[in-house]
Amino acid sequence: xxRLSTDRLWAMAVLAPSIILLAVFVYGFIFRTAYTSLxxxxxxxxxAFSLTPIIRxxxxxxxxxxxxxxxxxxxxxxxxxxxxxxxxxxAGCLGLGLAMAxxxxxNPKAEGLWRTIFLFPMSLSFIVTGTxxxxxxxxxGGLNQLLHLNPASNGWLTxxxxxxxxxxxxxxxxxxxxVALALLxxxxxxxxxxxxxxxGVAFGCxxxxxxxxxxxxxxxxxxxxxxxxxxxxxxIGIIIAAIxxxxxxxxxxxxxxxxxxxxxxxxxxxVDGANEWNTYxxxxxxxxxxxxxxxxxxxxxxxxxIFDLVFAMTGPDNGPTDVPALLMYITSFRQNALAVGAAxxxxxxxxxxxxxxxxxxxxxRSQEGHA
Amino acid sequence: MKKSIKNALVITAALGLTAQAxxxxxxxxxxxxxxxxxxxxxxxxxxxxAKYPAVKVDNATVxxxxxxxxxxxxxxxxxxxxxxxxxxxxxxxELTGTWVVANRMEDLTSLYKSEGWNSKFPKAVxxxxxxxxxxxxxxxxxxxxxxxxxxxxxxxxxxxxxPKTWHEMLTACTTLKAKGVATPLVMGENWTQQMIxxxxxxxMLGAQGWNNLWNGKLKFTDPKVVATFSMYGNLLDCxxxxxxxxxWQQATDRMLAGQAAxxxxxxxxxxxxxxxxxxxPGTDFAWSASPSTSGTFIMxxxxxxxxxxxxxxxxxxxxLKVLGSKxxxxxxxxxxxxxxxxxxxxxxxxxxxxxxxxxxWKKNTIVGSMVHGAAAPESFTSGFGSINDAxxxxxxAKAAAQASQDLADxxxxxx
Numbered sequence: 035x036x037r038l039s040t041d042r043l044w045a046m047a048v049l050a051p052s053i054i055l056l057a058v059f060v061y062g063f064i065f066r067t068a069y070t071s072l073x074x075x076x077x078x079x080x081x082a083f084s085l086t087p088i089i090r091x092x093x094x095x096x097x098x099x100x101x102x103x104x105x106x107x108x109x110x111x112x113x114x115x116x117x118x119x120x121x122x123x124x125a126g127c128l129g130l131g132l133a134m135a136x137x138x139x140x141n142p143k144a145e146g147l148w149r150t151i152f153l154f155p156m157s158l159s160f161i162v163t164g165t166x167x168x169x170x171x172x173x174x175g176g177l178n179q180l181l182h183l184n185p186a187s188n189g190w191l192t193x194x195x196x197x198x199x200x201x202x203x204x205x206x207x208x209x210x211x212x213v214a215l216a217l218l219x220x221x222x223x224x225x226x227x228x229x230x231x232x233x234g235v236a237f238g239c240x241x242x243x244x245x246x247x248x249x250x251x252x253x254x255x256x257x258x259x260x261x262x263x264x265x266x267x268x269x270i271g272i273i274i275a276a277i278x279x280x281x282x283x284x285x286x287x288x289x290x291x292x293x294x295x296x297x298x299x300x301x302x303x304x305v306d307g308a309n310e311w312n313t314y315x316x317x318x319x320x321x322x323x324x325x326x327x328x329x330x331x332x333x334x335x336x337x338x339x340i341f342d343l344v345f346a347m348t349g350p351d352n353g354p355t356d357v358p359a360l361l362m363y364i365t366s367f368r369q370n371a372l373a374v375g376a377a378x379x380x381x382x383x384x385x386x387x388x389x390x391x392x393x394x395x396x397x398x399r400s401q402e403g404h405a
Numbered sequence: 406m407k408k409s410i411k412n413a414l415v416i417t418a419a420l421g422l423t424a425q426a427x428x429x430x431x432x433x434x435x436x437x438x439x440x441x442x443x444x445x446x447x448x449x450x451x452x453x454x455a456k457y458p459a460v461k462v463d464n465a466t467v468x469x470x471x472x473x474x475x476x477x478x479x480x481x482x483x484x485x486x487x488x489x490x491x492x493x494x495x496x497x498x499e500l501t502g503t504w505v506v507a508n509r510m511e512d513l514t515s516l517y518k519s520e521g522w523n524s525k526f527p528k529a530v531x532x533x534x535x536x537x538x539x540x541x542x543x544x545x546x547x548x549x550x551x552x553x554x555x556x557x558x559x560x561x562x563x564x565x566x567x568p569k570t571w572h573e574m575l576t577a578c579t580t581l582k583a584k585g586v587a588t589p590l591v592m593g594e595n596w597t598q599q600m601i602x603x604x605x606x607x608x609m610l611g612a613q614g615w616n617n618l619w620n621g622k623l624k625f626t627d628p629k630v631v632a633t634f635s636m637y638g639n640l641l642d643c644x645x646x647x648x649x650x651x652x653w654q655q656a657t658d659r660m661l662a663g664q665a666a667x668x669x670x671x672x673x674x675x676x677x678x679x680x681x682x683x684x685x686p687g688t689d690f691a692w693s694a695s696p697s698t699s700g701t702f703i704m705x706x707x708x709x710x711x712x713x714x715x716x717x718x719x720x721x722x723x724x725l726k727v728l729g730s731k732x733x734x735x736x737x738x739x740x741x742x743x744x745x746x747x748x749x750x751x752x753x754x755x756x757x758x759x760x761x762x763x764x765x766w767k768k769n770t771i772v773g774s775m776v777h778g779a780a781a782p783e784s785f786t787s788g789f790g791s792i793n794d795a796x797x798x799x800x801x802a803k804a805a806a807q808a809s810q811d812l813a814d815x816x817x818x819x820x
Contacts, residue, residue: 353794367477
């Protein structure tokens with residue numbers, strides 16, 4: 035008993051510094067940022083950098099402005115851009131990473147060399163990647179020169195076109211429909227596995243949401259006038275650079291997963307008469323699912339927080355390729371609207387939390403299970 | 406025993422004195438001048454060190470982002486209670502709107518009196534750097550925002566003359582397009598586009614109208630201002646579509662290469678073309694005031710001030726005296742490619758473009774640049790980038806004017 039308690043004391047003494055540092059510099063600052071976002075700090079320029087600023091608590095006003103005020107169109111476009119960027123970036127990295135991993139898993143010649151080459155871009159920082167790809171993609175850059183393309187019509191990063199536009203006013207409606215569809219799918223799965231309560235709840239919620247979307251949804255107006263947001267074509271260049279950087283890493287994850295699948299399983303599948311494709315389809319891919327999930331989480335939080343790559347590729351002032359993290363920086367430190375900057379930061383934190391927290395919770399639970 | 410105590414006391418006192426002397430004889434100068442502008446700052450520092458050899462100068466430069474990074478570092482340092490002794494800021498509202506209104510700067514009126522600067526700097530400049538009767542910074546250099554550049558031989562080849570007004574510009578644009586010049590007017594990334602609007606608005610509203618925008622007497626929603634945005638839209642049709650991917654140098658290169666006829670850019674372009682490109686001013690390239698703005702000088706200037714709580718106040722005041730002196734300005738500006746803010750500079754030290762700019766500086770009506778922080782505070786300038794971006798995409802003049810007015814209200818312009 036006595037030994038155990040000295041042990042514990044030691045453990046606490048060793049852990050204390052990092053716990054205190056975490057508490058102050060991570061959670062303390064998160065709290066401080068969240069609080070700042072509820073104030074009007076910087077909304078009056080004279081108070082922004084005053085020695086004794088008068089800072090008032092204004093509740094959720096900054097958030098309300100971000101989502102509905104005419105001056106914050108850029109923030110809303112940034113959110114939409116982030117969504118599209120995240121989808122394409124994750125899809126691209128997973129697809130390319132898996133393809134490279136499958137190729138390398140067949141033990142080609144000089145496998146180690148290929149692996150290093152594919153993994154190499156990850157060792158660069160996003161700033162370096164961004165600079166390289168800016169040189170390649172800018173109007174008079176490498177790609178246009180190499181392929182003799184006309185810079186005026188091949189704007190990799192400079193296009194002002196936008197596709198898949200939707201009216202921001204329809205956002206609640208679209209969200210409700212999408213969530214309802216997801217719930218319907220959950221209900222359908224429950225029906226198939228005969229989980230009656232789960233099915234009931236899922237179908238019930240879906241019906242409620244659809245009812246809302248049909249009856250009340252069309253009358254909800256966030257903005258006085260329609261405001262179109264869509265996927266900006268100029269983002270394609272940035273997506274290419276980001277995939278180039280991170281697909282090698284995804285490959286490494288998949289390769290580790292593939293190497294972890296015992297040979298016996300593949301042999302058993304072959305004995306059972308499965309051809310190559312069916313082995314992958316029914317044996318290997320399902321076993322890679324946890325890797326895909328981990329990769330999605332890691333890539334997802336990188337893409338939500340992306341800043342340096344965009345800063346290096348198109349600078350802080352290019353609306354079509356703007357992201358919330360960049361907007362947060364210039365809103366806080368150039369426009370001096372510190373509270374609004376804090377609000378953008380908090381929105382970003384919440385977005386990342388939506389992805390990370392369920393994952394951490396499930397990891398935590400499965401670890402508890404193992405112990 | 407007694408002697409050793411005495412010795413110890415003497416040593417301690419001596420140490421104390423040296424420490425004090427060390428502490429007093431230093432100055433930290435905070436700027437974003439590196440690269441091409443580094444030698445100009447070095448010349449100033451050399452001059453200062455020659456005058457005050459006992460002072461150790463700490464040249465604290467934060468590079469990148471055209472000053473954006475330096476300003477972010479400056480702001481965190483000020484909030485953290487660690488102001489640099491003297492820092493670079495664009496003269497005018499950039500300094501006033503962020504630091505003077507926050508009561509962070511010392512009034513320099515007495516310095517201006519003792520050095521006799523009130524008669525040496527143009528009155529319009531003193532007005533731009535004043536706030537509620539106090540003068541808050543010392544401008545080191547002056548650049549001009551409304552300059553239009555062209556290659557005379559190319560214009561001759563295409564048979565167009567230099568447009569004097571914006572309507573003539575549109576006519577020239579049509580002629581040039583008919584002759585196969587796809588982009589009569591070349592522009593670069595966001596801020597260079599804003600400079601075109603700035604020239605345009607000053608030209609169409611007149612110097613007084615432009616000033617009225619910034620003192621709140623003229624609203625952005627006024628039809629006259631909406632018209633400037635419509636005209637800007639017409640000009641965008643004469644410009645290149647890949648602008649957002651070009652630096653100002655690349656835009657200038659296109660004009661020089663004959664892919665475009667005109668380029669509106671600040672007069673740092675003169676330095677780029679003469680020094681980097683080794684071109685001869687007047688023959689290889691030429692310039693005029695941007696259309697409809699001849700007789701008006703849209704100025705921007707770098708300046709230094711004295712933050713409250715500066716650790717080395719005396720040294721800073723001496724530094725400011727060097728900056729504002731004729732000798733200091735004539736050491737700095739020929740190297741940077743700018744002109745002196747003082748009107749009595751020694752023109753023999755300057756290049757051909759700078760001499761013509763210095764003559765205009767004495768004769769023209771001086772107004773402040775919005776893009777470069779002379780006429781409008783950072784809160785406005787920064788937000789206007791987004792408005793410009795939205796306008797370039799949707800060309801909605803009314804919406805741009807309304808958004809500008811909302812932004813002006815939020816930035817408390819004219820209040």
